[in-house]
Every structure is written in structure tokens, then in C-alpha cells.
Amino acid sequence: MHGFETLHKRQTEEPESVTKIPRVLFVLGKGGTGRSSVAAALGSCFAARGENTLIVEWTFSEAIAPWFGQPPAGHEARELRPRLSVMNFSLDSTLREYFVGHLKLRLLHDVVIANHHVQRLIHAAPGIAELLFCGRIFWLTALAREEIGVDYQRIVVDAPATGHGAPLFAIPQTLAAFDAAGLLALERERVTRMFADPEWTGAVVVTLAEELAVDETLELVPRVHRDLGRPPLALLINRSVDRSFSGEVDPHWLEELAASSGRAERSALRTLYRELVLRKERERQLRRAGGALADLGAVPLEDRLLAANVTSPLEVVQPMARELDFILGDVA
Amino acid sequence: MTARLHVLLGQGGVGKTTLASGYALALARGGRRVGLLGVDPAGRLRDALGMADIAELPVEVPGAPGVRAALLRPGDSLRRWAREELGQDERTAKLLHNPFFLALADRLAAATDAFAAVRLAEWAESDPALDDLVVDTAPGLHGLEFLGKPERLLSVLHGRLLRWLSAAATAGTAEREARRVLRGLSRIAGGGVLVELAEFSLLMERIGAAMIGRLERARSWLRDESTELLLVYVARPGAAAGARLLAEELHALGFARGPVVLNRALPRSLLTLPLDGGTAESRAFRRYVHASVRLQEETARELGTSFRVVEAPVASGLDAEGPAHLAALEALGASLRLALAGSGAS
Numbered sequence: 195m196h197g198f199e200t201l202h203k204r205q206t207e208e209p210e211s212v213t214k215i216p217r218v219l220f221v222l223g224k225g226g227t228g229r230s231s232v233a234a235a236l237g238s239c240f241a242a243r244g245e246n247t248l249i250v251e252w253t254f255s256e257a258i259a260p261w262f263g264q265p266p267a268g269h270e271a272r273e274l275r276p277r278l279s280v281m282n283f284s285l286d287s288t289l290r291e292y293f294v295g296h297l298k299l300r301l302l303h304d305v306v307i308a309n310h311h312v313q314r315l316i317h318a319a320p321g322i323a324e325l326l327f328c329g330r331i332f333w334l335t336a337l338a339r340e341e342i343g344v345d346y347q348r349i350v351v352d353a354p355a356t357g358h359g360a361p362l363f364a365i366p367q368t369l370a371a372f373d374a375a376g377l378l379a380l381e382r383e384r385v386t387r388m389f390a391d392p393e394w395t396g397a398v399v400v401t402l403a404e405e406l407a408v409d410e411t412l413e414l415v416p417r418v419h420r421d422l423g424r425p426p427l428a429l430l431i432n433r434s435v436d437r438s439f440s441g442e443v444d445p446h447w448l449e450e451l452a453a454s455s456g457r458a459e460r461s462a463l464r465t466l467y468r469e470l471v472l473r474k475e476r477e478r479q480l481r482r483a484g485g486a487l488a489d490l491g492a493v494p495l496e497d498r499l500l501a502a503n504v505t506s507p508l509e510v511v512q513p514m515a516r517e518l519d520f521i522l523g524d525v526a
Numbered sequence: 527m528t529a530r531l532h533v534l535l536g537q538g539g540v541g542k543t544t545l546a547s548g549y550a551l552a553l554a555r556g557g558r559r560v561g562l563l564g565v566d567p568a569g570r571l572r573d574a575l576g577m578a579d580i581a582e583l584p585v586e587v588p589g590a591p592g593v594r595a596a597l598l599r600p601g602d603s604l605r606r607w608a609r610e611e612l613g614q615d616e617r618t619a620k621l622l623h624n625p626f627f628l629a630l631a632d633r634l635a636a637a638t639d640a641f642a643a644v645r646l647a648e649w650a651e652s653d654p655a656l657d658d659l660v661v662d663t664a665p666g667l668h669g670l671e672f673l674g675k676p677e678r679l680l681s682v683l684h685g686r687l688l689r690w691l692s693a694a695a696t697a698g699t700a701e702r703e704a705r706r707v708l709r710g711l712s713r714i715a716g717g718g719v720l721v722e723l724a725e726f727s728l729l730m731e732r733i734g735a736a737m738i739g740r741l742e743r744a745r746s747w748l749r750d751e752s753t754e755l756l757l758v759y760v761a762r763p764g765a766a767a768g769a770r771l772l773a774e775e776l777h778a779l780g781f782a783r784g785p786v787v788l789n790r791a792l793p794r795s796l797l798t799l800p801l802d803g804g805t806a807e808s809r810a811f812r813r814y815v816h817a818s819v820r821l822q823e824e825t826a827r828e829l830g831t832s833f834r835v836v837e838a839p840v841a842s843g844l845d846a847e848g849p850a851h852l853a854a855l856e857a858l859g860a861s862l863r864l865a866l867a868g869s870g871a872s
Contacts, residue, residue: 225539254666305707306710374715379716405573409570439811448808465840465841466814469845470811505821
């Protein structure tokens with residue numbers, strides 16, 4: 195039943211090969227599947243367990259801080275709750291902090307990095323922004339305590355949507371094609387090391403039990419497995435209807451409801467019902483799926499609309515955090 | 527350019543791909559010659575149209591006469607342009623194996639947005655009889671990047687970088703700064719990278735020139751009066767804030783404010799369904815319907831009154847296969863067309 199079940203089993207049955215929830219969790223998935231909600235819920239859940247947690251977004255339109263009634267965080271971590279902070283990655287700030295703060299090379303930054311030709315190159319060269327994004331997460335987990343006295347026990351990454359987000363784990367291989375030396379090679383080596391360690395980096399994939407999202411998930415999961423060298427830790431099925439909806443096809447009461455409604459209402463009712471039936475069916479397929487998904491635990495996250503009126507994102511995030519806390523049990 | 531451009535924008539999962547496909551089918555039903563370009567790197571267009579594959583160059587959509595679909599594939603386009611501009615010779619082979627080219631061509635979505643505008647113009651050039659081009663963009667602000675900053679990538683392909691690099695290799699006081707920067711860069715990335723970069727810039731110069739011409743045509747096409755920018759959203763928590771932000775960005779990029787499309791719109795009258803009585807399953811369903819309509823009302827309230835909202839009703843039959851699926855898509859597109867015409871937006 196539990197999605198992190200495989201982990202749990204490994205932990206209890208084979209104590210010598212304990213797999214913990216890694217320190218850095220990438221939340222991947224198609225746009226609109228609820229990646230940010232899951233990242234916020236996971237973050238809340240770890241923070242409630244007493245871990246100092248940071249959620250990292252990389253987006254033009256910051257979502258998470260405003261959900262908690264805060265102004266957008268920007269590149270500086272903003273505290274949302276005790277032990278829970280969020281930041282939004284900025285390439286320019288990271289470059290500055292990397293050269294000036296970390297390497298103490300202000301001159302190199304001001305002469306080389308700030309040069310407008312180099313700026314253009316950095317912003318357009320494929321892979322550089324992604325490498326520095328991952329490098330930033332390396333720094334946050336490996337060096338930030340020593341350098342600036344900040345220590346995050348847990349980092350949840352709200353990765354960009356599949357199209358842009360999936361190649362993140364392939365960055366070290368992509369950059370291996372370049373004849374790189376110096377700092378670029380050092381940064382690549384660091385990120386490779388972080389990705390290779392299953393206690394350091396892991397991924398969860400969020401999906402909806404809808405056609406396009408499932409298709410994308412079936413491509414994303416093997417891609418993550420290939421690039422990272424291990425499968426994602428879990429497949430989170432968001433807006434699950436499995437628990438509270440039986441999925442009977444065309445029940446008589448639906449016909450009665452439809453018969454007493456106008457034309458537009460009738461069509462909408464039938465479509466909404468049909469969609470729930472399909473979601474239930476696809477969910478079952480996802481849970482039983484072999485192939486690429488065979489190694490994954492499938493975690494259903496309940497569709498709140500079946501239980502209550504939901505109008506604000508926090509009304510989704512808070513119950514989801516409770517569900518995830520239950521699912522994680524004592525694994526983490 | 528005489529064809530009319532329709533660009534669908536919006537956050538992930540709002541149904542851009544489905545709506546764009548339906549809209550293209552509905553336009554073609556009226557006898558128009560329609561192109562459908564999928565820009566989203568995830569490439570969901572083929573699933574929406576029930577096709578096994580969609581290539582970089584337009585192909586007829588089976589069962590939908592008049593509609594030709596293509597997916598944006600920067601790598602395939604680049605390789606084709608390299609052959610078209612440089613011919614099949616050693617230089618082309620060298621370029622096709624340059625690591626910058628390979629990275630650009632194969633792996634990374636970062637290039638996608640910039641190529642979209644170039645592909646639009648190329649499509650219009652190669653098919654002068656085209657009446658409409660419908661574009662399904664990448665999610666969120668990634669979709670806007672190609673409208674606003676398509677020159678981002680091209681600035682690297684442009685000869686200016688090359689001239690600057692070669693200036694650094696020649697003597698003279700004006701070039702001293704360039705040499706300093708290059709020495710710094712080789713410390714950061716290694717000398718090999720610089721050689722590869724210079725080689726790449728040199729070979730890409732001609733391709734870049736062709737791309738820049740198309741880019742400029744695409745930019746004015748995007749800003750043409752006839753161009754329709756449709757901002758799509760669905761009712762879900764936080765959706766209004768997302769839609770408003772996209773609208774603000776569009777405005778900041780200098781585009782006129784177009785209609786906002788509420789996809790999967792439900793009739794408000796569903797709130798009159800009684801919540802009590804019947805089986806548990808029936809009650810759960812009615813509660814779900816109520817909660818969905820309330821969410822839609824709340825999202826509309828948060829969106830405010832400054833937008834012209836056009837509704838695309840929640841569509842039935844999209845789960846069918848084959849011709850029935852295409853018919854359902856087309857019916858959805860026809861309702862969108864009608865709603866846009868009714869609002870005076872089209």
C-alpha cells in the first residue's frame with residue numbers, strides 16, 4: 195500500500211543495505227501535475243519532523259512563498275514556517291556568490307563573468323545554467339555550513355517541468371562532450387559525485403492519472419533511471435480518486451441526474467463522471483504497470499475535491515503533507 | 527506573411543495542446559489550410575492527435591484534411607539547416623561533430639524557445655498558401671520566451687562573438703581587454719573549450735545569418751494585428767495568480783491584451799444540484815461537482831474583472847480513439863472559435 199514500501203522493506207529486511215530518503219529530493223513531472231504542491235508538502239512534512247528544510251524552485255513565476263502568504267523569496271532563502279525555507283534559483287546571483295563568496299575571486303568575476311560577451315555566452319550556452327543550478331545544490335549540502343554557517347538537513351527541489359527539467363540528471367554526461375578543464379570540470383565532477391550517491395540525491399515523479407500526463411511519465415521514468423543510474427524512489431499519483439470513488443460505469447443515478455438537467459449540464463455531468471472513471475482505471479494500470487514502472491512504489495495522493503471545497507493552494511498542500519508523513523512512516 | 531498566427535500560452539496542464547489541436551481542426555473544417563506547430567519540448571502533440579510520430583517537417587494529420595502538424599526539434603532543424611547552408615562537405619561534417627553543436631542540437635531544451643520563432647517564419651516561407659498557423663507553446667513563461675527574447679540564443683550564433691574572439695588573438699591596445707577576458711575564461715573552462723567554441727562560431731555564422739533573417743520576420747509577424755495570443759487557464763488553486771502573471775509578462779513584452787480562455791468551463795447552474803439523498807457514491811460525485819464549480823467561481827473572482835474571459839466548455843468524447851477522438855477535438859475547437867467570435871476577439 196505504501197509508496198515508499200520498497201525502501202521500507204529494504205530497510206527492515208536487509209539492515210546492512212539501508213536506503214534512506216536521500217538528503218536532496220528532486221520532484222519531477224509534467225507541468226500541471228502538482229509538482230510545486232508536492233514539493234511544498236514534502237518540505238512541510240520534513241520540517242514538521244524537526245529537519246531544517248529548504249525548498250528550491252527554479253522558475254520565472256514563484257509559487258510557493260505566496261501560497262504561505264509571503265512575498266516571493268528570490269535568490270535568498272525565505273522562512274515560511276519554523277525550519278522550512280524556500281528560495282528561487284538565480285543564475286546571476288549564483289555566479290556572483292560562486293566567484294566572489296566561494297572562490298574569493300572578485301577580479302575574475304568583474305573582468306570575465308561580468309563581461310557582456312561572456313554574459314551572453316553563459317545565458318545561451320546549453321547546460322551551463324543547469325550545471326550551476328545543480329552545483330548550487332551541491333554547495334548548499336556540502337559547503338554552506340562551513341562557509342556561511344547555514345546547514346540544511348533536507349533539500350526538496352521543485353524541478354522545472356518535464357520538457358525542461360528531465361535533462362538535469364544528464365548534465366554531467368552532456369558536458370563530458372566538451373573538452374573542459376578548470377572550474378567547469380571541477381563543478382562537473384562535484385555534481386557527478388552528488389548524483390552518484392543514493393543517500394545524497396534521489397527523485398520522485400509526480401503524475402496525474404490522465405492520458406497526456408501518463409504518457410509523459412512513461413517516458414520520464416526510464417530517462418531518470420538511465421541518467422541517474424537508478425530508478426526514481428516513488429511515483430506519486432496526484433489527485434487520486436481510488437480511495438473514495440468506486441468507478442462503476444454509467445450508474446443509474448447518473449442517468450437520473452442527467453435526465454433532470456439541461457443540455458450543457460448533462461454533457462458536463464457525464465464528462466466529469468467519465469473522467470473520474472478513467473482516472474480510476476488509469477490509476478490501477480499505473481499501480482500494476484510493469485516495464486519501466488515495475489521497480490517503483492506508486493503513492494496515491496487523494497483528490498481533495500472529492501472530500502471538501504478547496505480554493506487555495508494551502509488547502510491542498512496541508513492535507514497532502516499529512517498523507518506524505520503517514521506514507522513516509524519511519525523510513526526517512 | 528499572409529497567414530494568420532494563433533499562439534496558445536498558459537501554465538502546464540491547462541490543456542494548451544488539446545485546445546491547439548482542436549482549434550486547428552476546426553479552422554481547417556472551414557476549408558482553410560492550417561499548420562499546427564508543437565513547441566513544447568515534451569512533444570505531447572502526437573498523443574493529442576493520435577499519431578505515432580510527428581516529424582520536424584510538417585506532415586498531414588491522418589483523418590484531418592487540411593491540417594499539417596510538425597514538432598519543434600531544434601536538433602533536426604539545425605542539422606537540416608547546416609546541410610542546406612553549407613552543403614554536404616567536410617565543413618558540415620565537422621560542424622555536426624562539434625561538441626557545442628551536439629549539445630545544442632541533441633540534449634537541451636534551452637534552445638527550443640529561440641528556435642520556435644525561426645521555424646514559424648520558415649514554415650510560412652515554405653508554404654505560401656497557408657491560411658493559419660496554430661502554435662502550442664511550452665508551459666508557463668517558457669512559452670513567452672520565444673515571443674519576447676528569441677534573440678537570446680542567436681546572439682551566440684551571430685558573427686559578433688566570433689569577431690570578438692578573433693580580435694583577442696590579434697595585437698593592439700583595444701584588444702587587451704578581450705585577451706584578459708579570454709585568459710580568464712580559459713582558467714574557468716579550459717583552453718579546449720575555447721577552441722571548440724571558436725570553431726563552432728565560425729561554422730555557424732552562415733546558418734546564423736539565415737536564422738536571423740527569419741527571426742526578424744517572425745518577430746514582426748508575432749506583433750501583427752491579425753495575430754491571436756490566447757492565454758489559457760483552468761480552475762485550480764493558484765491558477766488566477768499564474769494567469770495574471772503571464773498576462774503581465776505579455777504586456778511587459780509589448781503585446782496587446784488578448785482574451786483569456788477558461789478551459790474546461792463548467793455550467794454554474796450545476797450548483798443547484800442537491801447535495802443530499804441518493805447513494806454514497808452519488809453524493810460523493812455531486813459534492814465533487816459542487817467543489818469543482820466553486821473552485822471555478824473562486825478562480826474567476828481572483829482573476830478579477832479586467833480580463834475578457836472566453837470559455838471553452840469541458841469537452842466530452844476526448845477519451846475515444848481514432849475518428850471519434852478527432853471529431854471530439856474538432857467540436858472543442860469549434861466551441862472555442864465560436865466563443866472567440868462571440869466575444870469580438872477574433
